[in-house]
Amino acid sequence: MAKGRWSFYNGGRSWAQRDVPLTPTVFIAELGITLNFSAGSYPNNAVYTADVHVGQAPDLSAHGRHLVGSTNLFPPFLLNGIGGKPCLNFVPTDFMRLLNINVPAPYAIFVVAKYAAQTPPRALLGKTAAGTGMLFYSNSGSTMAVNDGTVQRAVAVNATDAHCYGILVNGASSQIRIDGVSTTVSLSNTPLTGLGVGADSEDGLGLSGQVAKVIVVAGLPSEDECRAIEARSRYRWLTP
Numbered sequence: 001m002a003k004g005r006w007s008f009y010n011g012g013r014s015w016a017q018r019d020v021p022l023t024p025t026v027f028i029a030e031l032g033i034t035l036n037f038s039a040g041s042y043p044n045n046a047v048y049t050a051d052v053h054v055g056q057a058p059d060l061s062a063h064g065r066h067l068v069g070s071t072n073l074f075p076p077f078l079l080n081g082i083g084g085k086p087c088l089n090f091v092p093t094d095f096m097r098l099l100n101i102n103v104p105a106p107y108a109i110f111v112v113a114k115y116a117a118q119t120p121p122r123a124l125l126g127k128t129a130a131g132t133g134m135l136f137y138s139n140s141g142s143t144m145a146v147n148d149g150t151v152q153r154a155v156a157v158n159a160t161d162a163h164c165y166g167i168l169v170n171g172a173s174s175q176i177r178i179d180g181v182s183t184t185v186s187l188s189n190t191p192l193t194g195l196g197v198g199a200d201s202e203d204g205l206g207l208s209g210q211v212a213k214v215i216v217v218a219g220l221p222s223e224d225e226c227r228a229i230e231a232r233s234r235y236r237w238l239t240p
Contacts, residue, residue, distance in 0.1 A: 074094065074096065075088040075089055075090045075091070075094035075096070075198060075211075076088075076089055077089065078210060081114075081210045081212065082112065082113075082114050082162045082210050082212045082237045082238075082239075083162065083212075083236065083237035083238035083239070084238075085212065085236060085237055086212075087210045087211060087212040088198075088210065088211045088212075089209075089210050090198040090206070090207040090208065090209055090210070090211060091206070091207075091208060092122070092199070092204075092206025092207065092208055093206055094198050094199070094206065094207070095196060095197070095198050095199040095206070096196070096197040096198055097128045097194065097195070097196050097197070098128075098194065098195040098196075098197070098214075098216065099128060099194055101192060101193060101194065101195070101216070102191065102192075102193055103191060103192040103193070103216065103218045104189075104191045104192075104218075105169045105170060105171065105189035105190075105191065106168070106169060106170040106171075106189075106219065106220035107168075107169050107192055107216065107217060107218050107219065107220070108166060108167065108168045108169070108215075108216070108217040108219075108220065108221050108226075109125065109136075109166070109167045109169075109192075109195070109214070109215065109216050109217075110164065110165065110166045110167075110213070110214070110215040110217075110229050111124060111125060111136075111164075111165050111197075111211065111213065111214050111215070112162070112163070112164050112165075112211070112212040112213040112233050112237050112239060113159075113162070113163065113165065113209060113210060113211045113212065114159070114160065114161065114162040114163070114209055114210045115138060115159040115160045115207075115208065115209040116160070116208040116209045116210075117160070117208050117209075118138040118140075118141050118142075118158070118159045118160055119138065119140070119141045121137055121138055121139055121140075121205050122137060122138045122205055122206065122207050122208055122209070123135060123136070123137040123196070123198070123199050123200040123203065123204075123205035123206065123207055124136050124137060124138075124144075124159075124165070124197075124198070124207055124209075124211070125137075125167075125195060125196065125197060125214075126195075126196035126197075126198075126199055126200025126201065126202075126203070126205070127194060127195075127196060127200055127201050127202055128194030128195065128196050128201050129194060129201055130201075130202055131149065131190070131193075132192070132193045132194035132195075132201075133148075133190060133191075133192040133193065133194055133195055134146055134147065134148040134149070134167070134169075134187075134190060134192070135147040135148075135200050135203065135205075136165070136167060137200070137203075137205055138159050139152075139154055140154075142156055142157075142158070143155060143156050143157065144157050144159055144165070144176075144178075146167055146176060146185070146187065148169075148187050148188050148190040149188070149190055150188035150190070151186065151187060151188055153174075153176065153185035153186070153187065155176050155178065155183050157178050159209075161240075162210075162212075162237060162238070162239050163178050163179055163239055163240065164177075164178075164179055164180075164229070164230050164233035164234075164237075164239045165177065165178055166178075166226060166229070166230070168220065168221070168226075169187050169189060169190075169192075170187075170189075170220055171186065171187065171188075171189050172186045174186060174187040177226060177230070179230060179233075179234075179239055179240040180226075180227060180230045192216065195214075195216060197211060197214055198211065212236075212237050213233070213237075215229065
């Protein structure tokens with residue numbers, strides 16, 4: 001029987017993660033509610049998410065898919081950050097890495113962030129080593145660009161305001177999304193085998209700014225799923 005993993009949050013006060021069978025009715029004891037699932041198969045999507053909470057980020061990358069940062073590079077927490085919520089406050093020498101993943105296209109990355117300064121060029125997302133993924137950075141004072149090592153595509157945005165960015169990698173039907181507004185671009189479907197947050201291992205381009213959430217989705221999320229992520233960002237971090 002196929003199973004799915006579901007995470008349940010109670011306003012940030014508690015959470016529970018359960019493997020539940022995808023059958024019509026499942027009782028979730030942690031919440032005291034019953035969930036009804038529709039019949040049929042579900043897409044085999046894997047989701048890696050790094051939400052910002054006050055705490056440590058030990059390097060567990062050898063044992064699973066974890067966002068990690070060494071003590072001398074880990075960005076400090078800013079309690080009153082984007083939307084008045086806690087976030088990570090990067091300076092150009094900070095760098096975090098998502099290692100030991102293997103995500104072929106199509107896939108998606110979402111990140112909620114706000115630049116302190118858009119120039120000089122600053123990397124919001126980057127590679128952990130040559131050929132491991134993509135660079136998403138401020139390539140000018142008025143644009144953000146995706147560079148996957150083969151092609152580069154840019155969209156206009158004031159990155160010093162908080163935004164929910166989405167990058168959907170799907171060949172000629174790829175998208176760069178900013179707060180739900182989508183621009184169709186063509187990308188080269190480079191597999192994602194590592195993801196840097198706040199810098200790029202090849203080009204540097206350390207970030208000066210704040211990051212509230214990073215999500216990597218293996219598989220192509222639907223338009224409704226994208227809008228749900230963007231709506232959550234508006235609710236929690238007050239993005240446009």
